[in-house]
Amino acid sequence: MKVYLGVDVGSVSTNMAVTNINGEVLESLYIRTIGQPVKAVQDGLKKLGEKIGKDAEIMGVGTTGSARNLTSVLVGADVVKNEITAHAVAVSRIVPGAQTILEIGGQDSKIIIMRDGVVTDFAMNTVCAAGTGSFLDQQASRLNIPIEKFGELALKSQNPVRIAGRCAVFAESDMVHKQQLGHCTEDIVAGLCEALVRNYLNNVGKGKEILEPVVFQGGVAANIGIKVAFEKSLKKELTIPENFGVMGAIGCCYLAMEATLEKPTKFKGWEASEFSFRPTSFECKGCPNHCEVIQVYENDKIVARWGDRCGKWSNASVDK
Template identity: 55%
Template sequence: MAGQHVYLGIDVGSVTTKIVGMLPDGEIAGAVCLETLGQPARQIMRGLTAVGEALSRRGTPVVAGVGTTGSGRNLAAALVGGDVVKNEITAHAVAALHQVPGVRTVLEIGGQDSKVIVLRDGVVVDFAMNTVCAAGTGSFLDRQAARLGLDIREFGRLALRSTRPVRIAGRCTVFAESDMVHKQQVGHSVEDIVAGLCRALVRNYLNNLAKGKDLEPPFVFQGGVAANAGMVRAFEEALGHEVIVPEHHALMGAYGAAILAQEWREGRGVSGRRSGRDEAALTRFRGFDLRERDFRTSAFDCDGCPNECEIIEVFLDGALVARWGGRCRRWERDTAVPPA
């Protein structure tokens, strides 16, 4: 099966970087998930090589399009040669629609952010994402698991064993933590505390993020935290309805980006601005092995006005491939990948 067309989706999140290789029929043929570790560029390169190897097992992959998403989407696009750069909300919604076509509510909790997306008839009609506070996201659960001496993978199973979840103050993670310490000292079991924490986080999510939204089934729960069975059950209890966790729940952002790349390639993309490149639709993909290439970023403070913007420059083999960070047009250049 030589010359297999694939679409790459790259989701660079605050905690993990996910890369997916998708076949034109939507099947995921290769995927990796790495911790971002504060070194997104290096991890993107490593992940890309790994996905390239996984895909090669099914024939020489021919990349037809690359989509990037997540907080590091611009960096990923500059580095890898991205064709579509999309925000996480659209990417997650598109992926959820492909997995569960009639989905009306997407609950997404990742490493440091959480979102709720409301869809009707296959179109996003409302959304919200946390902006100020990372309460109840994956990082917090990780930390609490570590503090209780638990593997994060046991966390959910443990919560399911609870018979009488403890009520924990969930508005603020700092206070949630002190309340948990208190509940431990009073003598509650770890199972009940863990289950109580799940309930508190779900309560917090529904009261703040999803406040005033019409949450209707089918519900899809995705993002890394969806692996936590305790959280799934807490959502099901609070919503009074089954919550679907898709098979690739942790990869949905990257999967969505790959689907968007395919839409772009096939000229079905929906975007606000006509990009002008749509007709040719030739991918900018630079190849799977970027580790051979010299990749650097550097930053400087612009001295043009009192804003003193920090300008980031991205170099590949000594050539400037992208530059961003300015409030004005002074440092703009055409090589920067336009938002699709």
């Protein structure tokens, strides 16, 4: 069976997806990155390899997410793409005709506007993380509620409290304040959902024309409380795709499919999960910029370098 692999390594989670040549999702995987992208990717590869490695032939690999360059070295990627394009590609095929994509991940949130099947505008959060999954995660653990239960609990609220959502730190102190006043947990949880949505729409979504169909994806789409808060605020219905959490990875599969039309894949094989990858860094003293150069060792060979402004290191030939 011929398949494509997509890997999306973000700040909080590492997602993988495998599709067949018709673009149908066969397998997907969601692992916490826990600050160790190399380990997360290798663990993921191992798990996928055990599940489908025997009868699947990888035809192409794509990577995205904030660790996309590192990941591309680890797995041998055919295409390395930014998250915006990867998400848009996935949606255009899974929800044809979608005009707006709301995507909320661990540490970034974005809005993508699509018209006639192409991206016409996008925005990402810049200076604030109050509208992201990490914020909810943190508050859930403060309230001692498993994040999985967060959404359901919010739905039980009759009277959501208003929480200042401008900044994660102020939101937290405001939330504590509301707790001390005696509001019940459901109302506070629902208030947090509304604060996040308000913050998202006022920051990332500012000035964007949100037209239906609206697709909601990213890890936070698992939270029914947020979905309802969005629908209430936008007065529009949201579509949540089946594989909402791994849409970036799925987009990479499609991108990989295109990238390998005329050439063979660079995939390193499932064995790559056993290679010893060691990223190291050093400060280049060549000029006053003092760039922090990252180099990645595969076993004992340097396979990639980046981080320098001038290209002295990244352009230097590395042993292949």
